[in-house]
Amino acid sequence: MDTTCDQHGSWDVYLKSCPCRDVLDLLANKWTALVLGVLAQRAHRFGELRRAVGGISQKMLTQNLRNLERDGFVSRKVFPTTPPTVEYALTPMGAEVSAHLVALSTWSQSNFDRIRDARSTYDTRSLEPVN
Amino acid sequence: MDTTCDQHGSWDVYLKSCPCRDVLDLLANKWTALVLGVLAQRAHRFGELRRAVGGISQKMLTQNLRNLERDGFVSRKVFPTTPPTVEYALTPMGAEVSAHLVALSTWSQSNFDRIRDARSTYDTRSLEPVN
């Protein structure tokens, strides 16, 4: 069928309705790599995290953290102080994935020059007619 | 400033308007990991690719392939046959990133059981009041 993959605990993410698509969607999210990347350095409080990930809105950060917490990538510890203190950290499982994601964002940083070149090549090429 | 990062060819993806955010957005896309994952096995024609990545629409596949081609991750070779034949393949740079992305989707597959557990724990916990 379409949704079952197989019965032995192995899934094929290339199938349309494979349940682990959810996980991949979460990990391959606009913000996830950055959030987990920051948490990979050390635990952060909410406001810290918000400032460390430039441009993320409060709503999106909350939403992402909830999802990451639900799937077991992030732990949320509340200290009953006033004003409230909440600390987010990676779980062991979160550390595993963050390694891959950090590799990705690091790669993007250090290879951006090659990509700029590729873009300008592509853009100029699409202007010239067949020559 | 906010957008410049530094002047020596190094960028900080954690800054709001860092240009390599574009790249990360492309790579951390719902479909990119799957498309590059399929192409990592061998070159594919458009229809093949569409069928290999279950659930992707023709529009999204085209769009993704254009972006991936523009940034130099995928090559597009047209054979002047009738009906037209177009073959997509990874560039060397595409092979580099696909390695990271494949690692990610593979991880999602093989650890989905742990995530299922984390979810059910989270869901049942949120039902119980403080005990």
Added chain:
DNA sequence: CTGGATCCTGGGGGATACTG
């Protein structure tokens, strides 16, 4: 077969205001 062009809807995601 490989796409481009169009129409249209759902929800992603920002801004703002309010609570504990």
Added chain:
DNA sequence: CAGTATCCCCCAGGATCCAG
């Protein structure tokens, strides 16, 4: 400080039709 709730807009993305 760390959220939740609401309003609302915009566009990602599916469906459909058409073309080389």
